[in-house]
Amino acid sequence: MLEIKNLHVKLEEEDKVILKGVDLKIGAGEVHAIMGPNGSGKSTLSYVLSGREGYEVTEGSATLDGTELLEMEPEERAAAGLFLAFQYPVEIPGVGNMTFLRTAVNAQRKARGEEELSAGEFLKIVREKAKALKIDAEMLKRPVNVGFSGGEKKRNEILQMAMLEPRMCILDETDSGLDVDAMKLVSDGVNALRDAGRSFLVITHYQRLLDHIKPDVVHIMAAGRIIKSGGPELALEVENNGYADLLAEAK
Amino acid sequence: MALAQAKSEALAARTDGLSVGGSGWLGAARRDAQARLSAMGLPSKRDEYWRYTDPASLTQATPVPAALFDAGDEPPAFNGILALRLVFVDGVFDAGQSDDPALAGVEITHLSQADGVDIHWAREVYGVLEARGQVPVQRPLATLNTAYATEGFLIRATARAERPVSLVYHHNSTTSDAMLHHCIKVEKGAELTILEQGPAAARITSVMEVEVADGARFHHIRAQGRDHERRAATHVFARIGAEALFKSFTLTANGCLTRNEQVLELAGDDGVAHVAGAAVGDGVFHHDDTVFITHAGLRCESRQVFKKVLMNGAVGVFQGKILVKPGAQKTDGYQISQSLLLDGDSQFLAKPELEIYADDVKCSHGSTSGAIDETALFYLQSRGVPKRVAQSLLVLAFLAEAIGEIEDEVIAEDIRSRLEGWLQRHEH
Ligand SMILES: Nc1ncnc2c1ncn2[C@@H]1O[C@H](COP(=O)(O)OP(=O)(O)OP(=O)(O)O)[C@@H](O)[C@H]1O
Numbered sequence A: 001m002l003e004i005k006n007l008h009v010k011l012e013e014e015d016k017v018i019l020k021g022v023d024l025k026i027g028a029g030e031v032h033a034i035m036g037p038n039g040s041g042k043s044t045l046s047y048v049l050s051g052r053e054g055y056e057v058t059e060g061s062a063t064l065d066g067t068e069l070l071e072m073e074p075e076e077r078a079a080a081g082l083f084l085a086f087q088y089p090v091e092i093p094g095v096g097n098m099t100f101l102r103t104a105v106n107a108q109r110k111a112r113g114e115e116e117l118s119a120g121e122f123l124k125i126v127r128e129k130a131k132a133l134k135i136d137a138e139m140l141k142r143p144v145n146v147g148f149s150g151g152e153k154k155r156n157e158i159l160q161m162a163m164l165e166p167r168m169c170i171l172d173e174t175d176s177g178l179d180v181d182a183m184k185l186v187s188d189g190v191n192a193l194r195d196a197g198r199s200f201l202v203i204t205h206y207q208r209l210l211d212h213i214k215p216d217v218v219h220i221m222a223a224g225r226i227i228k229s230g231g232p233e234l235a236l237e238v239e240n241n242g243y244a245d246l247l248a249e250a251k
Numbered sequence B: 001m002a003l004a005q006a007k008s009e010a011l012a013a014r015t016d017g018l019s020v021g022g023s024g025w026l027g028a029a030r031r032d033a034q035a036r037l038s039a040m041g042l043p044s045k046r047d048e049y050w051r052y053t054d055p056a057s058l059t060q061a062t063p064v065p066a067a068l069f070d071a072g073d074e075p076p077a078f079n080g081i082l083a084l085r086l087v088f089v090d091g092v093f094d095a096g097q098s099d100d101p102a103l104a105g106v107e108i109t110h111l112s113q114a115d116g117v118d119i120h121w122a123r124e125v126y127g128v129l130e131a132r133g134q135v136p137v138q139r140p141l142a143t144l145n146t147a148y149a150t151e152g153f154l155i156r157a158t159a160r161a162e163r164p165v166s167l168v169y170h171h172n173s174t175t176s177d178a179m180l181h182h183c184i185k186v187e188k189g190a191e192l193t194i195l196e197q198g199p200a201a202a203r204i205t206s207v208m209e210v211e212v213a214d215g216a217r218f219h220h221i222r223a224q225g226r227d228h229e230r231r232a233a234t235h236v237f238a239r240i241g242a243e244a245l246f247k248s249f250t251l252t253a254n255g256c257l258t259r260n261e262q263v264l265e266l267a268g269d270d271g272v273a274h275v276a277g278a279a280v281g282d283g284v285f286h287h288d289d290t291v292f293i294t295h296a297g298l299r300c301e302s303r304q305v306f307k308k309v310l311m312n313g314a315v316g317v318f319q320g321k322i323l324v325k326p327g328a329q330k331t332d333g334y335q336i337s338q339s340l341l342l343d344g345d346s347q348f349l350a351k352p353e354l355e356i357y358a359d360d361v362k363c364s365h366g367s368t369s370g371a372i373d374e375t376a377l378f379y380l381q382s383r384g385v386p387k388r389v390a391q392s393l394l395v396l397a398f399l400a401e402a403i404g405e406i407e408d409e410v411i412a413e414d415i416r417s418r419l420e421g422w423l424q425r426h427e428h
């Protein structure tokens, strides 16, 4: 599904190198988790994959089902099936959440040569999915993320994911800021989408999320590299002992 | 001395060939204006309120020629709105293209028929509100208009008009120089909507005086056409009575020079005045909103919401003042002027002013100038929304507060779709 090879990334405006040769391969239907200290480059990796400006790829590649992602516009990557649930979802005053969702869904359908959803069809689907995430009608009417609590913003990210049905989902700390019940809701939302044709890359600091969303592989990222990969037990090790041993071992 | 000489010569050149007509009340009002004008002289760039906008092309003897514009397949503004249409071509009323001016609860009289008739209410409005609006800031172009305009309508609503009156201004001659002067009275408890659309002429100088009586409601929505080369100096003078409502919205897309002045006086208690504008310009575009709102009554509310989208060297100007007179307690005044600069070449000049002589008031003003939010843009794109669509969404979101001032949802939708069309045509 997603294959990242020797990815090196620096900031466009500065000489600061952030990713220093990331290799990662996620097969169809797999769930991978990335953990790692603050500032190790996890969000940068997800931004670079989704095409945010401000970063320069100096080496390496990232392909989605064999197609080079790094050459594409962000909207083309989305249409190709990539989705990023933001660590910090963006507020857009003046743009209604519904308008936003509908514009996004229909833009992707159009890009894929599918017919656009009618207003009625769209409404039916969005209501159903919002209900499962306990997002009420009032929240759907408000401007995108404006005045949403931290947890509401994260649930709104998952609603977008559910509406867009991407094949490759990257979740950047979707669990942070969620209360216990919301974490369950979000995990259920994610698990409901799990199938053989869809893959997940879950970035998190906490083992707790991985109790709900069981990963196939756990990677540890430090200073712009993946320093260790393993099974779910690796997350437990981090939870119990922190990163010190792992970092020392990598040196 | 030399300056005074130059000023009077400029005025003579500007008014050459124009005459102050009429032997009745209208003629008297015009002669009064003529006298006021010669005492004031025409505006110049040295005047405090013309510092950001050079009035030279508005005061020179003949207009700069303006090419005609083909709007292509965009339908005229307010297309779906059933209204009584009064059509002007290059500033001259065209009865042939207009509807019969008959509307229940509304009296409509052309200026040319007014002088010999004692239209009582109009005598208290024509040139009267304009003259009141000269203090403390002089507006000589309005006085020029009062003295010399021969075209325009006197419109009086005595009940709730069932349809809007739509004033349509075609521009068919590259050298036309128009002056339109309308007087409107909305009587106690009555309600009227005036729509205005079109560029009007190569150069237009207009005045609309509006008396909104106690408990009356007045709505004004205008779209100033899409001609690139036209120049416009418009003025709205309004006196708003107790518990009366005044709302005005202006859409400006293109136009090399626009100066829209609004001078509003909340004269009674509990009156409401809202003025809003959305202006979009690309390249040779200079757009100036100059607003003066006086709170004289108790518990009045005023709102000014002006938004401009500028690119490729376009210039936006906002000069907005709220004056709260002594005793105008519980005033609620709000003013916001914002520009979205789509590139580094464009500029926005704002001069917000508050002058308050009462102690129990709530007044706020804000002015900002900024670029499109790149983070929001990326967020939208990351959801699959193409960049241009995403930009349009964000620009429309920026304009939303101004468009939100239009009460009629059908008209608001029309304005929105015209802005959307403009954004699609102007790549950034
Ligand atoms: N646009 C930027 N400008 C300056 N520094 C940046 C920028 N983007 C990332 N960085 C820096 O790059 C490093 C990696 O940041 P990144 O956000 O990817 O870390 P992270 O692993 O997601 O951390 P966290 O766990 O705190 O979310 C940090 O030192 C950060 O300050």
Ligand SMILES: [Mg+2]
Pocket (backbone or CB within 6 Å): A042, A043, A044, A087, A172, A173
């Ligand atoms: Mg991060």
